Amino acid sequence: MNNMFRLRILINKDSVVLSKRMKINHVLGYSSMPENLTKATEYTTTYQPIADFYAGKSVFVTGGTGFLGKVYLEKLLYSCKKVDKVYLLVREKKGHNITKRIEDLFANPLFSRLKKTNPEYFKKVVPVSGDITLPNLGLTPKDEQTLIDKVSVVYHAAATVRFNEPLPVAMNINFEGTQKVLELSRRMKNIEAFLYISTAYTQTQRKVLMETVYPPPAKEEDIYKFIEEFGNDAKETEKYLCDHEKPNSYTFTKALAESYIAKNHGDVPAVIIRPSAVVSIKDEPLKSWLDNWFGLTFYFYTAAKGWNRFNLGNSNNSVDLIPVDYVSNFTIIAGARAKSKYNEVQVFNTTSSSVNPVTFGEAHKYFSEDIISRGKNDMPCPALIFVNSKAILNIGAFFCQTIPVHIADMWLKMTGKKPKFVKLAADFTELARMADYFTSKNWQFRADRMRELFDSLSPEDKRIFPCDPTQIDWSEYLRDYGKGVRKYLKPK
Incomplete structure (x- = not known):
């Protein structure tokens, strides 16, 4: 059976797959394509690992x-x-x-x-x-x-x-x-x-x-x-x-x-x-390893701890x-x-x-499970609440974030401990405001x-x-992500 006849058989058998493979190989600069296009496990000797x-x-x-x-x-x-x-x-x-x-x-x-x-x-x-x-x-x-x-x-x-x-x-x-x-x-x-x-x-x-x-x-x-x-x-x-x-x-x-x-x-x-x-x-x-608090890590962590509650956007927006x-x-x-x-x-x-896709609401839920299940949230009933109005955002943040962290620091002072929550609140508030642009769009x-x-x-x-x-699997991965923060970042 000559090569031309063999190619015709392949085309008749699966022309869609052939067209796709030819396009991929043309873009990647391959000199040839898999001999049997219906079996992904078979490659010509020209394939370079x-x-x-x-x-x-x-x-x-x-x-x-x-x-x-x-x-x-x-x-x-x-x-x-x-x-x-x-x-x-x-x-x-x-x-x-x-x-x-x-x-x-x-x-x-x-x-x-x-x-x-x-x-x-x-x-x-x-x-x-x-x-x-x-x-x-x-x-x-x-x-x-x-x-x-x-x-x-x-x-x-x-x-x-x-x-x-x-x-x-x-x-x-x-x-x-x-x-x-x-x-x-x-x-x-x-x-x-x-x-x-x-x-x-x-x-x-x-x-x-x-x-x-x-x-x-x-x-x-x-x-x-x-x-x-x-x-x-x-x-x-x-x-x-x-x-x-x-x-x-x-x-x-x-x-x-x-x-x-x-x-x-x-x-x-x-x-x-x-x-x-x-x-x-x-x-x-190293499963769930990470080495910094940048971006969404700090965002989700502060929400799980109960410090960050109100944000601009929609819980159904995708987080990529x-x-x-x-x-x-x-x-x-x-x-x-x-x-x-x-x-x-x-x-x-x-x-x-x-x-x-996974939404902000889903991501927060899965990420927070490790912290909440172990009772390690600092504020009661942590939640990530999204609103579409900056006025409502500011009011909600004042009553549900600003006042509670000041009360928490007062309690720490009364018990002889060093206050920390007001400073943390300033940090995550700055981050949340920078993140508003991204959480409010799809x-x-x-x-x-x-x-x-x-x-x-x-x-x-x-x-x-x-x-x-x-x-x-986002539910599994995001739970591991939360555990990774505890294991690799929390000690810092």
């Missing part, structure tokens, strides 16, 4: 000491065992040189699995002293040349994620830092992938976010003109961001960096990863959560498939709500390309790098 792509290659990582960066680093070393070197950009901090910071990094329980299986993997990590806010990333000429000669994959996650960061600071880190990393990547001799970690909230003025790059929120020269005139003026900055349809400096600078990459990546295969709200580990290496291990797994996958026949940036929304994050890429993997790669949001 994800780990094989990284074999013998070196990776340059920024933001590797951050929440997502740690998980990415651990997974890369554990599942891509033949990776050559991982050059980790590390900024010296007061009293801690880069050697000490690397020691502290690997002392994290997150890396326990790696230590048990093969502690020699850590020798693959090469710390590089630098800072994305400095000219030329603060690299020495020797380190710079090493990166140019050796690196094939760049993972850029270094950023400030503070919503209320002054615009000049956010521009310096999130935008100008990205410019420098991309410029260095363009000079690398063996570059095969530039991976940029962005956010799904770069285009919050749109109800539907597609997997594409959008126009920049403003012209660079206009932004710097504004900064020169108003500097760190918070009120003027808020007005400026509002005029450009952005809720904060974080989403503004991330959107600007995306458009810059699309325009200036040149011959570098560039990938933009847009995760939604990144939360605790779902599966591995994505486990941190899912984001790191997909980023590794995307890096291995970055090369394309088309000179365009590949964009992937690593989100969950379009295929497996977005549709399309993740079709993400799903297509994941579906194109072999069963073995799907097992090694799980990142399918449809496989998340």
Whole structure:
């Protein structure tokens, strides 16, 4: 039976599957497709496993000491065992040189699995002293040349994620830092992938976010003109961001960096990863692990404790959560498939709500169960109440949050204990007001390309790098998330 006749049989048998597979392989640049398209377990010898792509290659990582960066680093070393070197950009901090910071990094329980299986993997990590806010990333000429000669994959996650960061600071880190990393990547001799970690909230003025790059929120020269005139003026900055349809400096600078990459990546295969709200580990290496109070973690925790009750929005609005291990797994996958026949940036929304939605009300209920069931709530009858009026919000917050925390602190003083709730209330009130913009809206994050890429993997790669949001049982996952906060953050 000749090849043409065999192809006709396949087309007649399952033309829909064939069309889909041909499209996927064309986009990914494969030279052929699975021989038996009705059996996902059969692949031609031209299929390259994800780990094989990284074999013998070196990776340059920024933001590797951050929440997502740690998980990415651990997974890369554990599942891509033949990776050559991982050059980790590390900024010296007061009293801690880069050697000490690397020691502290690997002392994290997150890396326990790696230590048990093969502690020699850590020798693959090469710390590089630098800072994305400095000219030329603060690299020495020797380190710079090493990166140019050796690196094939760049993972850029270094950023400030503070919503209320002054615009000049956010521009310096999130935008100008990205410019420098991309410029260095363009000079690398063996570059095969530039991976940029962005956010799904770069285009919050749109109800539907597609997997594409959008126009920049403003012209660079206009932004710097504004900064020169108003500097760190918070009120003027808020007005400026509002005029450009952005809720904060974080989403503004991330959107600007995306458009810059699309325009200036040149011959570098560039990938933009847009995760939604990144939360605790779902599966591995350490179930329910997380290391920070950012964003929704503090939001849900304060509600479970009874400190945060009234919020703007609707309990039936979707909250788009994505486990941190899912984001790191997909980023590794995307890096291995970055090369394309088309000179365009590949964009992937690593989100969950379009295929497996969960509401704010449901998320609060499941997350809070661990705290409430053990009687660890500080205020009676904790609840997350959503209203649509700012007037009602302020009245409810005053009677149900402000007055109770003052009474609680008075009781602590009377019993000889140090008051704490008023200060905590100020913190979570500030966070809740910043979150109002997000809790009061519903977005549709399309993740079709993400799903297509994941579906194109072999069963073995799907097992090694799980990142399918449809496989998340929210009731189970969010309960574990709450327990993870108690286990990994509460002691702090």
